[in-house]
Amino acid sequence: MTPVPPARDRLRIAIQKSGRLADPARALLASCGLSWRESRDRLFCYGETLPVDLLLVRDDDIPGLIADGVCDLGVVGRNVLAEQGADRAANDRPAAFREWRSLGFGSCRLALAVPEGWAWQGPAQLAGMRIATSYPALLSRWLAEQGVAAEVVLLSGSVEIAPRLGQADAVCDIVSSGATLAANQLKPVATMFESEAVLAGPVAELDAVRGELAALLLRRLDGVLRMRHSKLLLFQAPRAVLPSLLPLLPDAEAPTVMQVDGADELALQALCHGAVTWQRLEELKRAGARGLMVLPVEGMLA
Ligand SMILES: Nc1ncnc2c1ncn2[C@@H]1O[C@H](COP(=O)(O)OP(=O)(O)OP(=O)(O)O)[C@@H](O)[C@H]1O
Numbered sequence: 001m002t003p004v005p006p007a008r009d010r011l012r013i014a015i016q017k018s019g020r021l022a023d024p025a026r027a028l029l030a031s032c033g034l035s036w037r038e039s040r041d042r043l044f045c046y047g048e049t050l051p052v053d054l055l056l057v058r059d060d061d062i063p064g065l066i067a068d069g070v071c072d073l074g075v076v077g078r079n080v081l082a083e084q085g086a087d088r089a090a091n092d093r094p095a096a097f098r099e100w101r102s103l104g105f106g107s108c109r110l111a112l113a114v115p116e117g118w119a120w121q122g123p124a125q126l127a128g129m130r131i132a133t134s135y136p137a138l139l140s141r142w143l144a145e146q147g148v149a150a151e152v153v154l155l156s157g158s159v160e161i162a163p164r165l166g167q168a169d170a171v172c173d174i175v176s177s178g179a180t181l182a183a184n185q186l187k188p189v190a191t192m193f194e195s196e197a198v199l200a201g202p203v204a205e206l207d208a209v210r211g212e213l214a215a216l217l218l219r220r221l222d223g224v225l226r227m228r229h230s231k232l233l234l235f236q237a238p239r240a241v242l243p244s245l246l247p248l249l250p251d252a253e254a255p256t257v258m259q260v261d262g263a264d265e266l267a268l269q270a271l272c273h274g275a276v277t278w279q280r281l282e283e284l285k286r287a288g289a290r291g292l293m294v295l296p297v298e299g300m301l302a
């Protein structure tokens with residue numbers, strides 16, 4: 001019988017202890033106003049500003065911890081969440097976690113790669129082949145969708161070396177820059193899955209105190225994510241040039257306009273959601289803007 005975890009009135013979020021997502025996950029949560037007192041073994045961080053604690057674990061364990069109710073939320077790669085979700089589905093187990101938000105970092109893709117010398121003609125070519133992967137459920141599902149019968153060889157790491165060792169004919173693994181594939185004389189031929197870090201949580205909403213804490217956190221998180229690439233642009237300009245400045249700010253919310261030094265001189269404040277590059281500032285200056293200042297935006301509560 002599965003043990004029932006004791007009731008909690010603090011929210012618990014699992015993140016990677018170390019690895020690619022550890023620092024950005026912690027930085028993102030900190031930018032939502034959370035801070036922690038770390039325990040000496042660093043596996044549990046007690047929330048100080050809010051009753052939101054961190055659990056530091058291997059990323060592969062995060063979906064299971066959510067499924068078991070040991071933690072409420074987790075920051076994990078969509079690839080890990082999808083693999084474990086596909087595995088549950090393949091074994092007729094009910095869904096026990098889902099993606100709550102995509103977080104905009106840790107981008108990579110799950111790709112099928114074959115030796116560089118192969119002339120790739122499509123998935124049918126894989127029939128009867130051995131494919132090494134750490135993502136057996138996603139690979140099996142993709143092969144079934146393609147109607148191809150191939151052998152899945154499970155490896156927990158260093159997958160790209162399998163063809164050279166004669167363990168497999170092709171591989172299915174995470175690709176980002178493609179450097180690991182190239183170093184192993186492999187080429188990507190199909191993308192199965194686009195991934196990034198996500199906030200994962202249970203299928204149903206949380207309730208009571210933890211539900212309220214999660215709602216508060218999501219409101220802050222949405223504000224941070226929305227503002228992540230936004231900048232506040234401050235500048236002055238004569239009223240007459242306004243019609244030629246506004247087309248240069250297509251991604252800006254309606255600017256706040258203040259009158260200075262009489263009716264003709266304006267001070268403007270525009271929240272830009274796209275990149276505010278030097279080139280763009282120079283174009284604004286050529287069009288008559290002066291005193292251009294770009295400020296970062298840390299968050300927004302609508
Ligand atoms: N080369 C990459 N570029 C960008 N993101 C990646 C890359 N490789 C993996 N990722 C993403 O980062 C996540 C964590 O990768 P990492 O290599 O730290 O995992 P790990 O070795 O399984 O860590 P753990 O010790 O927690 O089990 C992956 O699940 C994936 O979502």
Ligand SMILES: O=P(O)(O)OC[C@H]1O[C@H](OP(=O)(O)OP(=O)(O)O)[C@H](O)[C@@H]1O
Pocket residue numbers: 157158160173174175176177178179180181
């Ligand atoms: O396309 P690239 O930029 O080369 O990245 C892809 C590599 O990154 C990951 O491995 P990682 O370096 O995390 O090693 P691990 O699998 O042993 O954890 C992944 O498993 C690939 O091997």
Ligand SMILES: [Mg+2]
Pocket residue numbers: 058059060
């Ligand atoms: Mg792992």
